[in-house]
Every structure is written in structure tokens, then in C-alpha cells.
Amino acid sequence: MTLNIGVIGTGAIGQDHIRRCSFALSGARVVAVNDINQDQAKKVVSDLGIAAEVYADAHELINAANVDAILVTSWGPSHEEFVLSAIRAGKPVFCEKPLAVTAAGCKNIVDAEMAFGKRLVQVGFMRPYDQGYRALKAAIDGGRIGEPLMIHAAHRNARVGQAYATDMAITDTLIHEINVLGWLLDDHYVSAQVIFPRKTSKALAHLKDPQIVLLETARGTRIDVEVFVNCQYGYDIQCEVVGETGIARLPEPSSVQLRSEAKLSNEILVDWKDRFIAAYDVELQAFIDAVVAGRVGGPSAWDGYTAAVTADACVAAQRSGKVEPIELPERPAFYAPA
Amino acid sequence: MTLNIGVIGTGAIGQDHIRRCSFALSGARVVAVNDINQDQAKKVVSDLGIAAEVYADAHELINAANVDAILVTSWGPSHEEFVLSAIRAGKPVFCEKPLAVTAAGCKNIVDAEMAFGKRLVQVGFMRPYDQGYRALKAAIDGGRIGEPLMIHAAHRNARVGQAYATDMAITDTLIHEINVLGWLLDDHYVSAQVIFPRKTSKALAHLKDPQIVLLETARGTRIDVEVFVNCQYGYDIQCEVVGETGIARLPEPSSVQLRSEAKLSNEILVDWKDRFIAAYDVELQAFIDAVVAGRVGGPSAWDGYTAAVTADACVAAQRSGKVEPIELPERPAFYAPA
Amino acid sequence: MTLNIGVIGTGAIGQDHIRRCSFALSGARVVAVNDINQDQAKKVVSDLGIAAEVYADAHELINAANVDAILVTSWGPSHEEFVLSAIRAGKPVFCEKPLAVTAAGCKNIVDAEMAFGKRLVQVGFMRPYDQGYRALKAAIDGGRIGEPLMIHAAHRNARVGQAYATDMAITDTLIHEINVLGWLLDDHYVSAQVIFPRKTSKALAHLKDPQIVLLETARGTRIDVEVFVNCQYGYDIQCEVVGETGIARLPEPSSVQLRSEAKLSNEILVDWKDRFIAAYDVELQAFIDAVVAGRVGGPSAWDGYTAAVTADACVAAQRSGKVEPIELPERPAFYAPA
Amino acid sequence: MTLNIGVIGTGAIGQDHIRRCSFALSGARVVAVNDINQDQAKKVVSDLGIAAEVYADAHELINAANVDAILVTSWGPSHEEFVLSAIRAGKPVFCEKPLAVTAAGCKNIVDAEMAFGKRLVQVGFMRPYDQGYRALKAAIDGGRIGEPLMIHAAHRNARVGQAYATDMAITDTLIHEINVLGWLLDDHYVSAQVIFPRKTSKALAHLKDPQIVLLETARGTRIDVEVFVNCQYGYDIQCEVVGETGIARLPEPSSVQLRSEAKLSNEILVDWKDRFIAAYDVELQAFIDAVVAGRVGGPSAWDGYTAAVTADACVAAQRSGKVEPIELPERPAFYAPA
Structure with missing residues (x-):
């Protein structure tokens, strides 16, 4: 069919x-x-x-x-x-x-x-379909690091254009971490704080860059995400989950190791489109297969909703400089994860 | 269609x-x-x-x-x-x-x-469709390491069964390197020598394991391939190309980095079927797309033929202990690479 | 002499x-x-x-x-x-x-x-004499990453004894980061905040562990240090400096890479005494050589003083849950770095 | 005293x-x-x-x-x-x-x-005093990889001068591997073969470069050493020991990891003098301490002698193109390792 x-x-x-x-x-x-x-x-x-x-x-x-x-x-x-x-x-x-x-x-x-x-x-949150994040979740769920206590993450772009405003660091950039880290931990957020380090001279006048977003989950896991959209050197997604007995780190994209010109090096991607390109295929194939099989899975409307509420709190925290609470109704059984 | x-x-x-x-x-x-x-x-x-x-x-x-x-x-x-x-x-x-x-x-x-x-x-040689080998070839063809002079490679299996005989190290195992390294270098082989190191105690009585195969190409590039099919620790494919100005190395399969029990570690695959699983999809999709477009590409009958001749020489070298010449007719224009 | x-x-x-x-x-x-x-x-x-x-x-x-x-x-x-x-x-x-x-x-x-x-x-702050930190400082001072904007650091011990109290995470543990990061950046601290993630079940009842300390420097560089003294897996010191154009990371201690039992692994130290063992020699030799040459260098009384003031603010932040200011008199010319 | x-x-x-x-x-x-x-x-x-x-x-x-x-x-x-x-x-x-x-x-x-x-x-063979080789030997002797079966090694220099002749690849360069690999394996050599790959265009007319030296030990361990003295990219010493159950690899020199200009990189040394600089100190201190304690240890006259005999066979193999036997008298008890 x-x-x-x-x-x-x-x-x-x-x-x-x-x-x-x-x-x-x-x-x-x-x-x-x-x-x-x-x-x-x-x-x-x-x-x-x-x-x-x-x-x-x-x-x-x-x-x-x-x-x-x-x-x-x-x-x-x-x-x-x-x-x-x-x-x-x-x-x-x-x-x-x-x-x-x-x-x-x-x-x-x-x-x-x-x-x-x-x-x-x-x-269309594609990161849960990325092979690296899936391996990371398998390591956590398989008990390889014990209960997760902290996540250190980073979302870096080489550079952004004129249209990119300070709140887009949340709504366009961090939104992916909001989704994927919640999925990774099977948890949701209860507070957000935003810290503005010394601004890079490479950012345009209207943009605060970098930013550090601190998130707290319902189970008390603490997350820090560095959002740095003019980091110059490449498109780089980092995620390290610190558990009670060990630490698991998102794989770097696979690349050829070179010895050349006094350097041992691997390439870092520059274009964000290359980073999760395989995940888009997996994501849409999963949708097709699920529909053919008579059900819909993957990131749900509830996930979309909670991401939006969380992002709103982060934007409020950007403005207030304070710890902003995130209040969510309990997840309906209808949206229980598979 | x-x-x-x-x-x-x-x-x-x-x-x-x-x-x-x-x-x-x-x-x-x-x-x-x-x-x-x-x-x-x-x-x-x-x-x-x-x-x-x-x-x-x-x-x-x-x-x-x-x-x-x-x-x-x-x-x-x-x-x-x-x-x-x-x-x-x-x-x-x-x-x-x-x-x-x-x-x-x-x-x-x-x-x-x-x-x-x-x-x-x-x-059905699938390695030229593996993303890692393709990146390696792109690095070579892109001039990142200069003219290739040597390749150091290894093909290791955790273990093999009773049916695996000494010449299968060539015909079943090395055959993949024969194909992919020729493709990588766009070159063919002119001699083969096989060295038998001290035998591992983990191999069955009838099997010589490990083996080192030395290949020489028409352009003088020298290749050493360690074939070790009872290496115990995993399925591991290594390939390092040494060029005039640098060295390029086949990527390790992507995996989560763990800090646990006093070790910083990444998993090594154990089952060979997992290693090139994505390459089989790419290989067959390439065949389908090519046929639909009215042509056939990829590893050719000529590649199959030269691999067979090379393997025969390697088996002869296993038996003689000598450097065996590999004689091939010139590649017909019909089989010129795309 | x-x-x-x-x-x-x-x-x-x-x-x-x-x-x-x-x-x-x-x-x-x-x-x-x-x-x-x-x-x-x-x-x-x-x-x-x-x-x-x-x-x-x-x-x-x-x-x-x-x-x-x-x-x-x-x-x-x-x-x-x-x-x-x-x-x-x-x-x-x-x-x-x-x-x-x-x-x-x-x-x-x-x-x-x-x-x-x-x-x-x-x-006796020995970390500035560690070869790794010196290489890191050389990279920063050599302009390899542009102006430093953030530091992500971690100080992890496998486990601590009964006597280790919550404030010792600052006075005994973080004190080294307070010293070495100030030296690395040639900067001092202006505020501190402490976050308590979900507590590990491996810590004794009286101890809050892990902790995340957020420091701000006079130039606006933001530092987050994870202090985790019952991390189980080893003694692990991490430091990543994010600059305007790149990122430099403290080297891992050198160790043999093993392929064994389906893992590609390097050892992580367990005993803290092994981590900076060479630095103690360098530190004391530097003192001897300086005295013989008629001068005293290295970490100064001023560095000891500012570390104490900063640690006091961090302990206050542990208790208040707030951002605590760090007020220091201007550094006297007497203590200008060499 | x-x-x-x-x-x-x-x-x-x-x-x-x-x-x-x-x-x-x-x-x-x-x-x-x-x-x-x-x-x-x-x-x-x-x-x-x-x-x-x-x-x-x-x-x-x-x-x-x-x-x-x-x-x-x-x-x-x-x-x-x-x-x-x-x-x-x-x-x-x-x-x-x-x-x-x-x-x-x-x-x-x-x-x-x-x-x-x-x-x-x-x-004055200093490599057995290098911390990396010592860790490698400890891994082998500690049974981490089982009985050694093969060693893959490389000795690469960025470039050499006019005075460097083809046999110096043995007497000046390989001589260090001859010493340290024998020490690593606690074994001696029984045959040598030299292979000349396609010559690099970066070498002077009179010099064959690179070379691959194949050594066989008394216990049947097989060693391949790539000697490449105009590799352009740096001074690089590689050593991988393949055992019955695993593989141990000589540590890379410790260095800062950089993310910069679309590359994740570590520096490779260029000057050979920097590579074993610490080993010279350890070596001479060991001599001093031993003499003060009334004994002499470390690489012995016997080691110097067997290295010379082995090097002679390698030079003969360069000239003959054949497998040259290495004949040594039995090691006297006088020179038994400690």
C-alpha cells in the first residue's frame, strides 16, 4: 500500500x-x-x-x-x-x-x-530521529550512567544574519534542545534562567550573543545550554549527560581523521543542514510507516505545546534576568510516551 | 516509474x-x-x-x-x-x-x-558505498594528503567458526579490501606477499591466523593489510592512507563516548553485519536509480574479475611464501571509471 | 649555589x-x-x-x-x-x-x-604549573580562540569520605578552579551563584552533591564549574574555554588507547594525587630557581587573598541561593603579573 | 652524596x-x-x-x-x-x-x-624512559592485550637534509624502534626485509623514502615499521601492539584540543627534539640514581650490540631486496633483564 x-x-x-x-x-x-x-x-x-x-x-x-x-x-x-x-x-x-x-x-x-x-x-522535531541522540538515549535508558543529574549542552552556529534577534536564540535555536533534552530525560521543565556572558564582537549590535540557558526539570536534573550563534568556527551541537555513575556524550559527526600541516584534525560541519540530514529521512519514514500501520507516533502535539510554554518562560527569563517558573498541566494519559 | x-x-x-x-x-x-x-x-x-x-x-x-x-x-x-x-x-x-x-x-x-x-x-561490493570510505576517497581525491604512497589496513573479526579455512582469509575476508582499496586508489595490483605472524592461541588448529598481506599497485603504492579473524575484541575495519603530505584515516563508526568505571570509552561493533548496514541500502538504491536512468554503474564485472585474479595471487602467496606477481590485461575503455 | x-x-x-x-x-x-x-x-x-x-x-x-x-x-x-x-x-x-x-x-x-x-x-597553587593548563593558556594568549567569553569546567572525584561537608566543595575543591581559571583569564571574579542539581544517591546524607558554581569575571566572562565529588567513575578535571573564534580544551592526561572487549578505551585516573603529580615538581623547582635568582614569582599572596574572598562569596551563595557579589580592592601594582 | x-x-x-x-x-x-x-x-x-x-x-x-x-x-x-x-x-x-x-x-x-x-x-637509548612507551609496556606486561602477535609502527619526520642517505633510515632512524620494540616485547629479531613504496616527490634524488621495514622476532611476532622522513606534516611516532585479545596503542603527545575554522584539531609536533624531551631527563636521572646506588641498569652494552647487528641486517635487506636472517648469540645471563 x-x-x-x-x-x-x-x-x-x-x-x-x-x-x-x-x-x-x-x-x-x-x-x-x-x-x-x-x-x-x-x-x-x-x-x-x-x-x-x-x-x-x-x-x-x-x-x-x-x-x-x-x-x-x-x-x-x-x-x-x-x-x-x-x-x-x-x-x-x-x-x-x-x-x-x-x-x-x-x-x-x-x-x-x-x-x-x-x-x-x-x-517536525527531528533530533529524536538522529542516530547519535538515539544512541545517547539508549545508553541512558540502558543504565550505563545511572540516573541523569545534569546535562551540559551547546548549540553553536558559525554566524547568523541581520534578521536574527535575541529571542530567536530561544524560539529558533534552543527550541531543539528543549525538545530533545526533554525526550532524552523523559522529563519536563519547571524553571528557566538566562545568563548573558560578555558579548562576542562578531555579533551584530542588536543581538546578545552568546547566551547560557539554565533549565531545571521536574526531577531536579539541571541543564545548561550554551547558545552561541556567531561562534565562527562551525555548526556544532554538543550534549553531555552526567549521571550518578558515569557520563555519556553525544557522538561527534563521523569524519575522516587527517594528519596534515602539524595538525591531527577532523572536520567540523559548517552548514546546519548537513548535521541532521539523515534524521529528516528517518523522521518522515517513521511518520509514513506509522500512518500505514494505522497509528501516529513521534513528537506529539503535547510535545509541541510544552516546548512552546518552555520557550515562553525562557524568553521571559531573557528579559527579567531572573529564574522564571514553568507551569504546565500534568501530561494527559492520552499523550503517554509509547 | x-x-x-x-x-x-x-x-x-x-x-x-x-x-x-x-x-x-x-x-x-x-x-x-x-x-x-x-x-x-x-x-x-x-x-x-x-x-x-x-x-x-x-x-x-x-x-x-x-x-x-x-x-x-x-x-x-x-x-x-x-x-x-x-x-x-x-x-x-x-x-x-x-x-x-x-x-x-x-x-x-x-x-x-x-x-x-x-x-x-x-x-555487490558494498564498501565503496560506505559513507566513511567515500569521505576517505574525497579527502584523497581532493588533494588533502598528496599522492598516496602507502595504505595500512586491518580487517578483524572477533572470531570465526570451524568452516573458516586459511585461504578464506583471502577469498572471504581480504576480498573486500582488494575491492575497496583498488577503488580508493583508482589503481590495480601487481604483486602479493603473505606473512604469517605467530599464531594466536584463540584460532582453531587448522587455521593460520593472523595473516599480513602485502600488496603492490601498478603505481607503486604499497599496502599492508592485517587479517585477523579471531581477534576477540570486536569487528574492526581500519584503513589509513599515507600520502606525500599527510595521512587520512577511515572514520571509526560513530558511537557514544562514555566516562564510566575509570575508562573513557567508545563501543566497538562486534557483529560484522552492523558495520556496513547503511552501505547496503545506498548500494542497492544506487543500482535502482541507475537502472531507472538507463545506465548501470558501481563495481563492474571488470572489478569482479580483477578482484578474483588478485585473490588467486594472494592464495598462491599464502602457499609459496614468496612474492607472487599479479598479471592483468589492460583495463578496456569499456570499463573506464565514470 | x-x-x-x-x-x-x-x-x-x-x-x-x-x-x-x-x-x-x-x-x-x-x-x-x-x-x-x-x-x-x-x-x-x-x-x-x-x-x-x-x-x-x-x-x-x-x-x-x-x-x-x-x-x-x-x-x-x-x-x-x-x-x-x-x-x-x-x-x-x-x-x-x-x-x-x-x-x-x-x-x-x-x-x-x-x-x-x-x-x-x-x-602552593600547583595547577598553573601543570603542562596541560600551560598549553591551554598559551593557546588563549596566542590568540588561537579570540577573546575568551565562557569557560565550562568540571572537577570530579570518584568519592569523598564522611568528613567532607557541603562547603568543602568550595574551600577544598573549587578553590583550585578559582585560582587556575583566574590565572588562565588574567581576570578576577565579581559574582557567584550556586545551583544544586538533583542529588546523587551515592552521596552521604549530609552532603549536597553535585553542585554547579556560576562565576562572573570583571570582563564579563562567564564560568560554570560542575563540582561532583561522588561521581564514581574517576578523578576528572575538565576545562573548556570558549572564545570569540574558537574553543580550546584542557588535554586529557596521556594514556594508552586500548581495543579490548568491544571497547576502544583510555584509562581515567582514579586517585587525584596522580593527576597533577608532575606539576608539584615544576612548581617547587620554579620556587627554588626563582629564589636562587633573587626573586619570588608564581601564585602570590594576592592570589591567595582573592581566592579566599571569592571562596567566601561562593559559600555565601551556597547558603543564600542567590547571586552573591564579590568585592575586591583593585590589584596593587606590587602584585602585577610578570 | x-x-x-x-x-x-x-x-x-x-x-x-x-x-x-x-x-x-x-x-x-x-x-x-x-x-x-x-x-x-x-x-x-x-x-x-x-x-x-x-x-x-x-x-x-x-x-x-x-x-x-x-x-x-x-x-x-x-x-x-x-x-x-x-x-x-x-x-x-x-x-x-x-x-x-x-x-x-x-x-x-x-x-x-x-x-x-x-x-x-x-x-643512550631514551625511548624506554618515555612515559608513553612505559605505559604501553605496562599494558602488555599486565596482560591487557594477551600475547603480542604483531606491531604496526611508524617513524616519521617532516623532512631531512642533503646528508641523510638511504641507509640512515636504518642507522639513524629505525635504530630507535629496533631498541624500543625489542624492549617492549622482551624479544630479539631473527629476520628483516625492506620494501620500498613509490617514492615521495618531496625526497631528494639520492634518497629512497618512504621505506617499510618488516622484522620478525624469535617468538614469531611480526613488526612493520614505516620509516618516512619527508612526510611534511610533522614528527610523528606511532606504535600499535596487536595481541591475542586486544590492541594497545602508544599515546599521542598530550595537547590542547581546538575547535577552530571548521576543524577539531590537536597539534602534531614538528621538531623531534620536543618529542622525547622528558625522557632524556628520566633516562639520565635513572643513570645517576643507579650509579649512586652501586649498580648500572637501563639499556645495556648487549642492547647496543644486538641493535647494531639488527641494523646491519636491515641495511643488507635494503640492498638485497630479500629477507635477511639475523643471527645473534644467545643472551648471556650477565645481561638478563632485571
């Missing part, structure tokens, strides 16, 4: 997912495409040479009889509307992050999905 | 490739299956739940109208016959190693393919 | 320094020894077979005509008295940490030394 | 050892100095500011009443004469390599020393 997919939004990430479903993954094909710019949608279909119908209206695409599942890869502020529409149609939907641009919007989706009575939504 | 594949041989590797084409790769499906044991073939089709016809006769399968391409994963001694049959049918054929059990058999295939006038055969 | 040394205090560290001066270092000999337990002093002299006079009174030793320089390795609370006595005698004095048990006591020494008009005191 | 040392030869290495004995090591002083160029000897004594008598005649120095032990650091061809003279005088003598410029000369020394009846000679 081949899963028929409809894609809403044909920008960079949309095109990438269409290509993935059409030429790299197994068990799916893209049969319907929509974009606010209809010419763009037509061009993508034509360039990729796929047999997909272009819809002028996203809701029409969602409700099309031959569309089995939806990918939402449109502009962030439109996500909530399309995900809610998919839920109304009772169709599985994979939504790129953010699930919604506000915590309230995410909560609307959670409520709608719970009212529907069955999971339909997978949020 | 979906490529319709017929598979001859439904043992472990055959089943694995059927599963791969059906549920992991893009653009192909298995429509026909044959095995010398027809019940086995039926069981595999039924267990995997695929819609494939079971053929009693392999040649019939090869010539079936709806079969676009063939995978030969049957018993080694039958490979030559089926590959020649596929060439006669003018159909692309992916043949697991060995291409044929003798150099003469490989040569028959080379001759048949050249007579046909177009490449149809890809041999 | 051989430097004649008098040693006050013949406990473990005193004996170690006597052995060092007598049998490992160049240019000095121990000619006088004192201990509150005179029998102990006699036994040490006799066991080591050195020709040193045993003094009943430490001040008499300090003032002995043939004693050129003093080592104070007695009980911490007696350090201040003996260092002040040495200053009065105008003799160079190497004092094991702490310089004094209170910041006020340290200040007394600073004042006395400045009144004397010339540096006489070196404090 | 202070050991009074006489030094014959005040070139670079002689000056270095004089400085070491005078200002870095414990328990010795240089009281007598000789050089074929007496002005040079005087200048060294004066420059270093030591109280040493300058002798016009080396034998007079050897026999001087106040000289307890001799360092021979003169021109290689004079070593044999001076060592024999020291043995006649019954004085401990530390002789820089080579012990003698021919195997026969070494044998003369062995015979003289055995006739004297007590060990007096230590040869």
Missing part, C-alpha cells in the same frame, strides 16, 4: 520533503500540493516531475478524497489553522515546527486532537 | 535485499522470486507479504516480460550462469559477490558484457 | 616536598625541619636519610642563619603565623594552600609583604 | 646533558669536561657557569680521581675507545648511541664489560 500525501507549503523545507517522499523514502507518494503562491507550487511539481495535483486552497487539499495524510510546511503562523483542519478531517498530519506560534495555539491543537480521540499529529 | 525486480536466491542476503527493495528503498518493487528450494521462496514471499510471483526456474524469471532487472543472491557457484543469462536477456543485473567462483568465470562475464556492448552488471 | 630550605610541618605533603627537594629537584637541600610533633619530624629526617636539623620551634627554624627559604606545610590554621614570621625574617616562603584560613588572614599577609617592599611569598 | 660526572664531548647533546646534570636533575654535578676542541669545552663551561675542570685528554678525564662516572657524548666513531677506557678504569659510563659504529666494536665492549665482571655501561 502506498500512502498518498498532500503537502501544504512549497518553500525550501516543503520541496525537500516532497523530494524525500518521492525519491528517497519507501511507501509514499505526493499526490497533492498547495502553496499560497500557486505558481510556485506548479513550478515545484513540474521541476520534480511528479504527478501531483496543485490545489488553490489548502483546506480543499486536506479534504481531497485521495489524500491520506498531510504535511504542513507552510509559513509558521498558518500551521495552527491547517493542523486543526486536518484533525477535523480525521487525517494524520505531519507539521513542521512550530506547531503553532503561541502556546495557546498549540493548546488548541492538543484539545482538538484529544477531542478527536486518537493521535493524528506528529511535530 | 517503479522498477520491477526479480530475485534469484532467497537465503539470508536474498531476503534482506527483498525487504530492502520492498520497504526501505525508493523506486522499486520485487515482482518475481526464485530459489532452488521453491518452498523457501514461497515462504519468503508470504512472510514479507509482498505481491511477487514465485518462479520454479531462474532463467524463466530472468526472461519474464514484467521483470526489468535481476538480483542474483543465490549460491556462489551459480552466479556465473545467472549473470550470463541476464546479459543474454539484455537486463541489468546486480550480482552479490563473488561474481563467479573463478577468475575464468568472471572473465566469461566480462566478455559477454562487452559483446553485448553496454554495461549491465553491478557486483 | 645550593638553596638551604627549612620545612615546617612533616605530614604527608611536607614529607613529599622534603623528598622532592632532596632527591628529585635541582639546586636545593633541606637543612632544617620542624613539626608540632617533634618525634614525627625526627622520624621523617631519619627515614629519608637526610642531614637536616630538627627544630623544636618553628620561629627558631625560620630565623636560623643557615636557612635561606621556608616551606610551610603545617596545619592550615598555623599558616598565617609562620608566613608572617618568614616575612619578618625577610626570607622567601612557599606556603601550601590555604595561605590563611580567612580572607582577613590572607590580607594581613598581603599587607605585611607590601610593607616589606618585595615579594617573598609563593602560595 | 653527589655524583661527580666527567663529560667527553661538548657538542649539542653534550651541552644538553651538562645543563641537565647541573640544573635540572638531582644528585649529580659535572666536575670534568673534555672535547677534541678544547676551546669549545672551555666556552661551554664558562657559558653555563659551572665549576668543571677542562681536560685536554679524554683518558685523563676518565682516570681523574674525582670523577665518579663518565658521559660519552663525543663523535660516534670515538665512542668505542672511550667506553673501553672507562671500563678499564672500572667507572660507570653512559654512552650516547651508537655504542660503537660497528657490531664488532659493540661486541668488544660487551666482552670487556663481561671480563670486568659487573655492568658499567648504559647506552
